[in-house]
Amino acid sequence: MLTQKGKTERAAKIIKENEGADPKFKDSKVKIIENDFEIETYHSEFDKLWKQLEEKDWAYDCIQAIVHVGIYKNDWRLFGQVTMKDLCKPFPFYDLISSRGMLISEPIFMKPFTEKQILDIILGRVKIYIGVDYEKFIEFANFLDIKASWSTSKELHKYLDNKSYNPKEIFSFENKGIKVEILGQQMFLGGGFFMKIIFDQILPSTMLLKYQYQLTKGIEYKKDE
Structure with a gap:
């Protein structure tokens, strides 16, 4: 207590x-650290996908060539899993409903969906699967002049050993993390970073620029101490 x-x-x-x-x-x-730029999401893309779903049993889009989003109903709820597995390979994908209970994620009831759409998701009549292509994410980060790359297994474990982080809070795939370098400071992205993209539908570009802004301000703050 x-x-x-x-x-x-x-x-x-x-x-x-x-x-x-x-x-x-x-x-x-x-x-x-407060930021004053708008948090952009890909919620509007769901409107297009829901409209597609009125005419067929599946709808798909790839956001910024990084985030795979598929909405499926009827028999395609099962076929969609196979399709998403192939699209996201070798990386995992997630069922949107699995965000329930995640404290860092926006509740499904807060999504800009209609009551019927929310009910269809909760009852499993509609499945929404979302996955991130981390290779494309790294390419995109470098395109935005944010130096990013996969770490080695040794680099990841050295970082975790030297920091007071819970290893589960740092993103890793096959024993490698994603490291970014800003103002000469190297950081590893946390799992929560990507959960915001997947479950809160924040655009990868927004997350990267927000992260860059916060790290830059954080580094400047430390220098001023």
Whole structure:
């Protein structure tokens, strides 16, 4: 109880003052950095996909050539899994309904879907599968002048050993992470970064630019300390 109270107090301090001790890691600090650019999503693309679904049992799009999105009904709920597995290979894809219970993700009831669409998803009458092509993501990041690449297994484990992170919070695939370099500082992307793209439908470009902005401000903040 006392431990939880301490975490709550540290979290409250961060909210009030925009900085403070990390609620999870006592030896770390957290600083909230506001950004003033619009958070763009691909919610509007779902409108097109739902309209396609009125005429056939499947609808598909690839957002920014990175995010595979498929909506399926009837027999295509099963066929769609096979299709998405092939499209996303070798990377995994996710069922949108699996975001339920994820604290960092927007509730499905908050999506810009109609009540019928939400009910169809919850009852399993419609399946929405989403997957990220991480190779294309890395290419896109470099196109935006954000240096990104796969790490080696050794680099990933060295990073985790030197940081006070829960290994489960850092994205990894086949024992490799995705590292980015901003202002000479190297960071590994967390799993939550990609969950925002998948389950909150934030555009990859927005996530990258937001991350770049926050890291840049964070690095500048540390230099000023």
